[in-house]
Amino acid sequence: MTLPTLSQNWLLTTNQSVAGDADLDAGGPSGACNCTRDRRQLLLELVGQMIAGGTSNIGPGGFGAVSAWTCRYSCGGNNGGALAAGTPGDGVNRWVINTDLPWNTTGLNRGWMVLRNANIGTYGIELLIDCRQGSNGDDGGLIDMHVGMVQADGSGWTGGTTSTAPVPPPGVSPFKDYMTLRLNEGWAGFANNIARAWHWNMWQAEDGSMTYIVYFYNNVVTAVWMLGKPTNPATSWTEPQFVAGLRGLNSDGDNASYMNDWYETAELKTWRADRISTADTLNRTALYLTADTFDFLPFNQNFTVANQVSGEYPLGVIGMASRESNFHGRMGELPDIYWGLESIGALPGGSYYPSGGSKLWFQFGAMVFPWDGSTAITT
Amino acid sequence: MSDPVNTKTWEFDLNNFIPANSATAGGAFLSTRQRLLGIKEILVNNGSTTFTTPWVVQESSDSVTAGGIGYGTGPNDKWLDSGDLVWADDDTGNARSWTVVRQAAISAKFEVLIICEEDSINNDGKQISLWVAQAGFRAADGGTDGTTTTPPTASDQRQIRHSTNFGYWGSGGANTEYSGYTNVWMSSDGQCTRIMILINDTVTGAWAFDVPKNPTTGWADPYYAFAHGTSDVTTDQITYAQVFDAAGVAGRYSGTDTSMYFSGEGMDDNVGTPRGIGQSLDSPNQLNNTYIASEMGLVSETSSFVGRHGQVFDWWWGYDFVRTGRYYPEAGTKTFIQIADTVMPWDGSTKILTR
Numbered sequence: 001m002t003l004p005t006l007s008q009n010w011l012l013t014t015n016q017s018v019a020g021d022a023d024l025d026a027g028g029p030s031g032a033c034n035c036t037r038d039r040r041q042l043l044l045e046l047v048g049q050m051i052a053g054g055t056s057n058i059g060p061g062g063f064g065a066v067s068a069w070t071c072r073y074s075c076g077g078n079n080g081g082a083l084a085a086g087t088p089g090d091g092v093n094r095w096v097i098n099t100d101l102p103w104n105t106t107g108l109n110r111g112w113m114v115l116r117n118a119n120i121g122t123y124g125i126e127l128l129i130d131c132r133q134g135s136n137g138d139d140g141g142l143i144d145m146h147v148g149m150v151q152a153d154g155s156g157w158t159g160g161t162t163s164t165a166p167v168p169p170p171g172v173s174p175f176k177d178y179m180t181l182r183l184n185e186g187w188a189g190f191a192n193n194i195a196r197a198w199h200w201n202m203w204q205a206e207d208g209s210m211t212y213i214v215y216f217y218n219n220v221v222t223a224v225w226m227l228g229k230p231t232n233p234a235t236s237w238t239e240p241q242f243v244a245g246l247r248g249l250n251s252d253g254d255n256a257s258y259m260n261d262w263y264e265t266a267e268l269k270t271w272r273a274d275r276i277s278t279a280d281t282l283n284r285t286a287l288y289l290t291a292d293t294f295d296f297l298p299f300n301q302n303f304t305v306a307n308q309v310s311g312e313y314p315l316g317v318i319g320m321a322s323r324e325s326n327f328h329g330r331m332g333e334l335p336d337i338y339w340g341l342e343s344i345g346a347l348p349g350g351s352y353y354p355s356g357g358s359k360l361w362f363q364f365g366a367m368v369f370p371w372d373g374s375t376a377i378t379t
Numbered sequence: 380m381s382d383p384v385n386t387k388t389w390e391f392d393l394n395n396f397i398p399a400n401s402a403t404a405g406g407a408f409l410s411t412r413q414r415l416l417g418i419k420e421i422l423v424n425n426g427s428t429t430f431t432t433p434w435v436v437q438e439s440s441d442s443v444t445a446g447g448i449g450y451g452t453g454p455n456d457k458w459l460d461s462g463d464l465v466w467a468d469d470d471t472g473n474a475r476s477w478t479v480v481r482q483a484a485i486s487a488k489f490e491v492l493i494i495c496e497e498d499s500i501n502n503d504g505k506q507i508s509l510w511v512a513q514a515g516f517r518a519a520d521g522g523t524d525g526t527t528t529t530p531p532t533a534s535d536q537r538q539i540r541h542s543t544n545f546g547y548w549g550s551g552g553a554n555t556e557y558s559g560y561t562n563v564w565m566s567s568d569g570q571c572t573r574i575m576i577l578i579n580d581t582v583t584g585a586w587a588f589d590v591p592k593n594p595t596t597g598w599a600d601p602y603y604a605f606a607h608g609t610s611d612v613t614t615d616q617i618t619y620a621q622v623f624d625a626a627g628v629a630g631r632y633s634g635t636d637t638s639m640y641f642s643g644e645g646m647d648d649n650v651g652t653p654r655g656i657g658q659s660l661d662s663p664n665q666l667n668n669t670y671i672a673s674e675m676g677l678v679s680e681t682s683s684f685v686g687r688h689g690q691v692f693d694w695w696w697g698y699d700f701v702r703t704g705r706y707y708p709e710a711g712t713k714t715f716i717q718i719a720d721t722v723m724p725w726d727g728s729t730k731i732l733t734r
Binding site: 235236264265266273294299303 | 394595596597598623624625626630632640641642643644645647649652653654655656659660661662663664665666669671676678680683684685686687688721
């Protein structure tokens, strides 16, 4: 098909390297870290780039500064010092170097971070990243992540110490406006004290409405993050129109078919429309990604070759729909990413569009993302 | 989602009632002969029909005389009343009726050949053969001329209904006759013609002869066609099962017959099977009470024609739990209507009759 055009300006941060390093840094600010240095470095860099934003570099033009995430408060070593927890709204990013964010089990000293995105919803969205894992043999491969709505008075996550994570503000049901994305679940591959070297990439919409993060290990898509607003949201979808997904296995990930898991299982999360339950799992609802489909498969699995008449490779809009109670229906689309033929997305290599030269789009697995013309590094 | 928007201007000939009459003559029930005659009459603007770009009869046979524009004797159109439609066994060379109608807006010589024949004559007329071609069904265009016992052929003919392979065309099941309604949609430019036969609250026949929207570059003189019919009066035609799950759409590319699907937005059905979004979702959108109208694409897995080859003009996938006859919007302008699993343009005023 004709190459798609971007609906908005994006900042791309591509091919960023994190060296493999299995050092646990025992004796760091927490006394015991329980996370390999490479995993801490990866999360440090991802959070740092989410905050840094930068200048848009692809899109329709009229570029300005990216409306990025901001640090609302955090718990960390603040450049090698003793682990300390901030206070809500102090704006201090205590994750400066990778020893600042130790991992630990429940009730023990660890790092956490509260990021705010004021560009989504009426008052904004907050993301809590908690370096907690179920047991100290997990070595940082598991994590907790929660999303919360900023309240009308500007409050959000509150409290938190070096050994406990922040909680929703007083008077707000912990489940009404808050939901869990990861709970002692994989985000960077299973650890076992084995070093992992990643290359990570980040797409930030200039208006701050969407953030995509993808990282590769050894020609495998380790994880995909999606945090932001759908395009063409269903009418009457109350604010915040926000979806979040983090597809990362506890193992080292998967390859080409991996991306279609978002089609086959409801990986994308949001809040149920009424949010009347007192249980997170009931207020949280799930969406499938949709695709042009026929003959019991999405087009990108049915077709394994380019169009035999035009020679072009098809791309398809990525929609989203939910089958959950009180949120049943087609709800919108993901901005500026597309389905591509699974047969040509395998790593190493993936595929670029156009196939030679400008590399405006890069496909890995079954999804096609805007690209900056560089050669993607996936191992 | 919002109601869809038509690309083309649509004209309609709706609710043409054919009462059940099982009197048998000419190898078929009377009302079945009337039903097939009625389709031809509507397509070519006989009677009260006023399509802007009607089809034109080229040649025909009433089983006594054959000929027309291309060859032979008598008027082009020999189907003047139901007595001119005579069914016969398809492989004995018996005299039978047939007609060739042309729609030059699809391509210069795009023609449909309808033959009143059955695998073994059942005296009900419930099966036919139906072919399409773009080169012309006559010797002067590279095919062969027809006679009363041998229908004409074309050099690029493509069979759509086959009397020897369940050629049911929409007049219901064998040996029983039914009352029903014939509805025809035609775009004012003549590029799209859709025929829906409704019997017993069921879409028993669904025919389409269309130019695709945004056809793949390199697909010369593109068209697609089908003429689905059921052998009963309870199985809807134009459903997900027929053209979304199966390659129930016919076409030609580079001298070769092709099969296509009508694709559409799909998702997992919660038990691990990708299906149409109108199948996987089982209620209107719970936030805004809107209904699905998902764009139909044209895709093929036929060797040398693999790929997505365009879309379908002004025809959408809907929910499979909605019955034929729901309007969109439900009151007021009634711009669209549910027909089996699909959503089609509607004239805004006529109440559809289904039984």
